[in-house]
Amino acid sequence: MSVHETPRRPLRVSFEFFPPKTEAMEETLWSSVEKLAPLRPDFVSVTYGAGGSTRERTHRTVARLVSETDLPVAAHLTTVDATRAEVDDVLEEYWQAGVRHIVALRGDPPGGLGEAYAPHPGGYANAAELTAGAKARHDFEVTVGCYPEKHPESPHFEADIEMLKRKVDAGASRAITQFFYDNDVYERYLERVRAAGIDIPIVPGIMPVTNYKSLMRMAGLCGASIPRRVARLFENLDGDPATRQLVAATVAADQCLDLAERGVGEFHFYTLNRAEMAYALCHMLGVRPT
Template sequence: MNAFRPSRHGSRRPRVSFEFFPPKNEEMEVNLWDSVRRLEPLGPAFVSVTYGAGGSTRERTHNTVKRMIDETGLKPAAHLTCVSASCAEVDDVIRSYWAAGVRHIVALRGDPAGGLGTTYEPHPEGYHQTSDLVEGIRRIGEFEVTVSAYPEKHPEAASLDADIDALKKKVDAGATRAITQFFFDNDVYFRYLDKVRSRGIEIPILPGIVPVQNFKQTAGFARKTGASVPQWLADRFEGLEDDPATRRLVAAAVCAEQVLDLIDRGVSDLHFYTMNKADLVYAICHLVGLKPEKTQAQQVAAE
């Protein structure tokens, strides 16, 4: 058995990107930066930092992104939503990102103020939908703009076709890349990609990958977001609630299987939802052939 196999169809390494969330306390701060330093040597194309509901993490997101720019060689993408904020308030955030050196924004509508499952009410003086936000971002600066995509449709969308209509509006407004909601059945992603391409949408659609750190939590979040959880996946984790060591091994195997299949079928870019936990993501990247590069700090130390 080989230590890893980048692909059955070639030796090209996949490009990866990672999502982090801003820390709420000192302990989480330490954990975040341990994870960032662990994954930075893998040379991600970019890393993204989430933005809490209603701008609740605005300052923490900004500080995290600014520190990444100042202290690492990473290219951070700052998340931005338009929930519970006027256009003027959102525009101020966009300008502050530009002033900090950020050149990539992940533009999202954001969850309803009442949480998932409640009705979305746009701010009366705000951007009403993501395509409006994308237009606003591109009007202010020459940002890369990444948006979301939903292989199993957004929970609020009337149909998958209607959801692809929404993606088309975001692309027409200036989006340059999309990242999908996580999924576990790769056929779902490829069927979606075929539909998207048939509509003339040609931007990169990166598959969003979530290593299963905690099956119960992942399944619960999947139910809220409309992502299906196959029975075979539940079977893999059954009986491991009190066996974290075996659970981690199973999680690595499951995610590596998914990622290798995506690569074998032609995918060259992968986006990992890290949950600020690096070890499992690092192991999976190693299995598909990604080896560490020198970090900015290591390069300086070597000079």
């Protein structure tokens, strides 16, 4: 089987948001939702903090999206610092709110990336168990995460791919990648996944560079590499946000257009609650208001 995904026209997109902390952030979020909604995304997702630290804000944001828009909504859920009963309660809350799509993730340790992860006693041990638990409770559509450069805690690629296979066997129907900036890395990963008999969509997660120093730190913790050719573009731009934004837009556009040329037909954008970059990238990919 070719490593290229079967191209679909028009291209399909989805957007990720996080629950706002302040009134100003809430205004920015809903302005972004209003801007992106006419692109008719497959779904929009809302993140969920470690140990349910954003549980109420996440649920409120999800419920408002369901009630005030006609967008398909996916709610993130993690296993961190929660018993199965507590996670099942959240699943039930989502179902009652009209949510039919879950993004099932193990989640980061309460101390953040870099801290050793330990399953909660009596909780779901990983995303595969969480996927199975969600499917057993209701007929949720389940999306999961995957790592083109291997999860940093996986001992080797074989173990990493096996975990993805367990998620699929538990009922996951889509995987979204951790961010990456080398499309060859994505293509090699797709080869590994298909060779393992996994045939669900592996959707590239696109993260435009907004703060290069923060990105470097995050990339180091989650095992994502930043090609030297990309790093060079952001040199000496710490004090020049306007130029940095233009460079970031160019890098993201080049990446997305190249992926589309390789046959990728579906993109997931980490928006950071800002619509401008995601909207522009969709425009260049030919995804426009209907």
